Amino acid sequence: MAIVTHLSQLDLNGRYSYADYLTWRLDETIELFRGKVSLISPAPSLDHQRIATRLTGILYAQFKRQACQLFAAPFDVRLYDRRKSVVANQDIFTVVQPDLCVICDTEKLDQRGCLGAPDWIIEILSKGNSKKEIQTKFELYRESGVKEYWIVYPFEQAVHQFVLDEEQDLYRLLNMFAGEDSASPYLFPDCTIDLQEVFAD
Incomplete structure (x- = not known):
């Protein structure tokens, strides 16, 4: 080839x-x-990078002594429909680079990134990619089995928290956090994120 x-x-x-x-x-x-x-947009905005850096710092401190591992973009995640088996590279048609993801099953990790759905994905919206994150990636993450998905809105200083209902095969909006809130992932309730710190100017 x-x-x-x-x-x-x-x-x-x-x-x-x-x-x-x-x-x-x-x-x-x-x-x-x-x-x-x-x-992918060539240069994320200052707000995007500021938020990504702060979240990375907070979550690194949270997960550094745990079995689950944190990864930040650029980091290839190969997704497939969880109801199907993976055969070979030519049978995988989705490769994404989430802003942040947490992976607990280390069997999914290899030298090329992650094969299969991370447990938790965070995407930080930019003006140029909102439709991509909200619609396309939303469906891709659902069908591949990402258990928790956060969408961060820098300009509104808000976070929408979605949790996968595997029985109904859909995402449920669990919380809409505002900039002055403390937020915790559903999967990791001991992890507390001060959104005032994340969104500070």
């Missing part, structure tokens, strides 16, 4: 697998959503 070094070599209307993705040596950062190429 030929090495791809320029985005122009790809058919942006085509469908690609993780096997294809492994042959790409692009300057651009991309994700795959059900085989479709999706460009």
Whole structure:
């Protein structure tokens, strides 16, 4: 398979697998959503980076002595429908780079990142990718079995907390935290996040 070094070599209307993705040596950062190429915004906003850094610090302190592990973007997560079995790289069509994710099953980790659904994903919205995070990734995370998904709204200083109802196969909105609240993940109730600190100017 030929090495791809320029985005122009790809058919942006085509469908690609993780096997294809492994042959790409692009300057651009991309994700795959059900085989479709999706460009990541080249430079997140100052607010996005500030929030990501603060959350990383808080969560690193929380998980550094636990079995569950924290990872921050760029970090490849290969997703597949949890009701299907994984056969090979050519059978995986979704590769995402969540802003933050926590993975408790170390069997999912390899040198290329994570194969399968993290337990908890946090995405911090930017003006250019809100639809992608709210709609496309929401569905991808649900069908792959991400148990808890937080969407962070920097401009509104708010966090929406979704928890997977596996029996009904849907996300339930558990909490809508405001900037002055303390927030705790459903999966890790001993972890407390001061959102005033996260959203401080």
